[in-house]
Amino acid sequence: MMRIEIPAKSMRFPGKCVCCLRPTGETRELRKHKFSFWVVLVLQRTLKVKVPYCAACQRHVDWAKGGRMLGVVLSGVVNVVLSLLLGGLVFMMLRFANPSIDENPDVPRLAVLSVAVVIAGLLTWRRLKSKPERPVDATHTRENEAVELISFTKRSVRLRIHNDAFARELLDMNAQASVV
Ligand SMILES: [Zn+2]
Numbered sequence: 279m280m281r282i283e284i285p286a287k288s289m290r291f292p293g294k295c296v297c298c299l300r301p302t303g304e305t306r307e308l309r310k311h312k313f314s315f316w317v318v319l320v321l322q323r324t325l326k327v328k329v330p331y332c333a334a335c336q337r338h339v340d341w342a343k344g345g346r347m348l349g350v351v352l353s354g355v356v357n358v359v360l361s362l363l364l365g366g367l368v369f370m371m372l373r374f375a376n377p378s379i380d381e382n383p384d385v386p387r388l389a390v391l392s393v394a395v396v397i398a399g400l401l402t403w404r405r406l407k408s409k410p411e412r413p414v415d416a417t418h419t420r421e422n423e424a425v426e427l428i429s430f431t432k433r434s435v436r437l438r439i440h441n442d443a444f445a446r447e448l449l450d451m452n453a454q455a456s457v458v
Pocket residue numbers: 295296297298299300331332333334335336
């Protein structure tokens with residue numbers, strides 16, 4: 279792990295993924311917010327930095343940040359609850375629009391319920407599909423983000439880079455960058 283300070287304006291990155299070092303044209307946006315208080319005003323400044331990150335590595339980072347399988351289970355529960363609430367609302371609207379539904383409410387009720395369950399299932403399945411195909415092995419730096427934005431000023435940016443080989447290349451490319 280290396281901490282590097284780099285001038286904000288002239289920042290250049292190697293054309294390879296910061297996690298696995300494979301050549302890539304893809305980038306991942308890092309964001310950092312900074313708040314300053316001025317009498318009664320709160321001023322927010324946000325810095326965005328795009329770092330080279332291949333699609334496969336972004337996938338394992340998103341999967342790790344989303345709580346892995348536990349995240350899928352939790353989002354499944356939330357999806358079921360939300361779609362049932364929404365289904366209940368739709369059913370109430372149907373009843374309002376057509377009061378004769380009350381004579382035989384089971385058919386529309388069942389229809390609304392099945393649509394809700396199918397939607398919840400599809401949403402959860404989509405999330406499960408984002409699971410990385412291969413486990414994170416030794417060719418990767420780490421499962422979570424291999425680079426973090428620590429802080430910034432008007433002039434410079436501080437990065438924590440977990441991949442030392444990438445950090446050294448970054449230092450070579452940016453003459454004004456330094457280890458802090
Ligand atoms: Zn990668």
